[in-house]
Amino acid sequence: MAIGFFKKVFTFSSEKSTDAIVVEELTAEEREAVAAASLPKPRTPDLPVVADPVLPEEMDTAGGPASDDAKVRDDEKASDEVEQAVEPDSNELDLVPLSLLEAEETASAEVPAAEIALPKGFSTSKIVEPEPEAPQEKLSWFQRLKAGLFRTSSQLTGQIAALFTKRKLDDDTLEELEDLLIQADLGVETAMRVTGALSSERYGKDVTGEDVTRIMASEIVKVLTPVAKPLALDLNHKPHVILVVGVNGTGKTTTIGKLAAKLSGSGLKVMLAAGDTFRAAAIEQLKIWADRTGSGFIGTKLGADAAGLAYDAFEKAKAEKSDVLIIDTAGRLQNKTELMAELEKIVRVLGKLDPDAPHTVLQTLDATTGQNAMNQVEIFRNVAGVNGLVMTKLDGTARGGILVAIAAKHKLPVYFIGVGEGVDDLEPFEADDFARAIAGVNP
């Protein structure tokens, strides 16, 4: 999916170059000569590099700034050399032997294009461009939520309908209902709430599947309403620091981009900090989100000390009077212990700069991972002090029931849900909407 994201950002820059047309009309050896002269330039990120910031008390955990500066200069010199070797200056292209260019005329004059023996993958016939597809009407976010939760809701309502075929409500059916609610990841507590409510209303009477799904939806609303809260920003303490944590691939960086778009779109000054120094693409990805959302950006070298980056980011956001600083973090390091230690250090370092920082610690949860999400909350909550959740990928094959179980157990606010990869695909969490979507109940 990240590749799709980059295609979206870079699509406009990938127009077909005229060289490709020249290459298709030359013979095989000619093509090799021309191709060797026009290899594409390797992408070297033009990120603002902050010399690896090191706190006095953290000296033992990171290389000193000097060694880093020299290393940065060497890196830049090295990357310049690489660029020069691979990307010939424009006048070098003039060195393409004249014979090649002349050969082009004679080749096309002597041998009809249809008879040139081209290597596999090339053709001389004109490529017929497919008709552009009519733009598809984008589903509303609620339609995408319903679609994402369809597997859970259809399974639940189907099993409930099969269980309650005009039967009098008795202990056996209540027990079977409890089992299927637990299998839908709703959690034991919510399953017992639903069977308890149903029993008090309909025990010993006829009950239909609709009765059960209605009561189930209303009990889920009662569990979710207390956690459906807006993310409070304390703008008296600028910058309001939002630390985003979560397992790799759960949508941290994407969610940060979406949050930045909402905040900067409402006129707030936002700074993004690439605290995931473990994955190069994450640094570049966040830089792209910063550019797209008009946010400030601070990054550092791959492998640099993330806590030091967080320290510098806070200082820079303060100096630039940013309203909100959003810090990305690594979703994985060599091992979980290292990851947890890094998160603890980031929180500790921020706390030295502002006793209340980080003001919000958001954890992203991937809705398609089901029960795993519960385990992840337990781990990250203890280490980083998670005080809010974002459930992402609810437009995918979500197993959204787990959010109900997490809400019942942890009572953590769920601020937003992700319903797509787009910058606008982040919606405030609504208890009613979610309950209706999961119970397959229409408004």
Ligand SMILES: Nc1nc2c(ncn2[C@@H]2O[C@H](COP(=O)(O)OP(=O)(O)OP(=O)(O)O)[C@@H](O)[C@H]2O)c(=O)[nH]1
């Ligand atoms: N369909 C869908 N895809 C999403 C959503 N949120 C994020 N993604 C995709 O999930 C993939 C991972 O997202 P990232 O933001 O890179 O996740 P991350 O947690 O930062 O990953 P690491 O940097 O590896 O820790 C990307 O392809 C995103 O486009 C969502 O709500 N819906």
